[in-house]
Amino acid sequence: MTASPPDASVRRPNPTAAILIIGDEILSGRTREANAHHLAVELTKVGIDLREIRVVADDHAAIGAAVNALRVGYTHVFTSGGIGPTHDDITADAVAAAFGVPIGIREDARAALSALYAARGVSLSEAQWRMARVPDGARLIEVLTGAPGFSVENVHVLAGVPSIFQEMVAALLPRLEQGTPRTVRELRFEIGEGRIAAPLRALAADYPDLAMGSYPWAAGGVHGTNIVIKGQDAARVDAAVARLEGALSTR
């Protein structure tokens, strides 16, 4: 549930975000996606509301269409994958095409790559030089771990390898405008969802500023429900929690 808080006019709304995973191997089921979960946790911590995740194929048109759909709908778009040296690394080109800007080798990216590989004692292959190609006007992400990440306006292009993705997220998030992290309370009841539905529905009607989710579970023959209550106003969250606990303890 994503009801608008009644005090939205006085409280500045949080920035929003989408994640775009470039992922043939996710779609084929060979690999489990991990970067979206990591970034979801980090965004929640800093009050940026993640609204959508998309996984598309390693396909120029599919990446470009998704970038253009998402960048107008959300404050930020974070992409994962497809910025290495091989023929299937087409994210930078697709992002440049989506913005309608040229792409070419950037001297600062080339110098940074060169320094990194020199420190490892290896020289770059021609294919690796391609990783220094970034769209015109892009800002490099201030971490270099093998492939340069960059931002074009509100689209942030990150690596797919999880350890590198995480370093880039850590470097990038502090320079984005942050919001108000929500207060989140989770309650666990050994009561089936069907018996919780009515009091929860009444509670949700009285607290339209809070998001309330209901998640059934079953373990050892017991049917139970986890309830998650979230909101920007901690006192309201606490009041709703107290009321739900009271309503269910007397049933």
Added chain:
Amino acid sequence: MTASPPDASVRRPNPTAAILIIGDEILSGRTREANAHHLAVELTKVGIDLREIRVVADDHAAIGAAVNALRVGYTHVFTSGGIGPTHDDITADAVAAAFGVPIGIREDARAALSALYAARGVSLSEAQWRMARVPDGARLIEVLTGAPGFSVENVHVLAGVPSIFQEMVAALLPRLEQGTPRTVRELRFEIGEGRIAAPLRALAADYPDLAMGSYPWAAGGVHGTNIVIKGQDAARVDAAVARLEGALSTR
């Protein structure tokens, strides 16, 4: 990479699919998504090409917009989540609205739910009767595990609880038209991606009917690369594998 095979005129193209996860708890980072991976594996087995995964919030407008975007783009759309008895279970209503059809209690769904709960020795609450609401013209999925799943045209609405989701997938897939599973070969090289890029690019140019992916890894100070080669023609896949192995063994 998703190049069209050169023999597409003689080989019937595989059906395509998208998965839509209704998932506030995925977006907040509280929960790791698991259903998409399971379905990706099952679709790959039966030759249905999964092209996109989306995760959206538990929000009527967001679900409806995604359903309408995906159902015209792919042969099938599979949704996960939001069909239980609580106020945040809005998927059935959002799908009905997306198709512009009414929604109401269906007698066959109600009878099946009633029988299931009677077998458990419990009666249904009013909230649980709501689970028998399905869009007009929907076909029920022939498995009943607490909440009815259903199909409206090419949109298949499944539960979010993983064990129930998996039962519904097992019941549903055999009645969908299936395609030709691709032959997939994975090669592991202890060679960095930068050194594999050039021969792989040449190979991809010569085998436009095959999809080739390159996935760098690092372990114990060794930088290596996994190469995945896929296609509908097993002999072509084998030939490409042999050529790549030959090219890299002589370097």
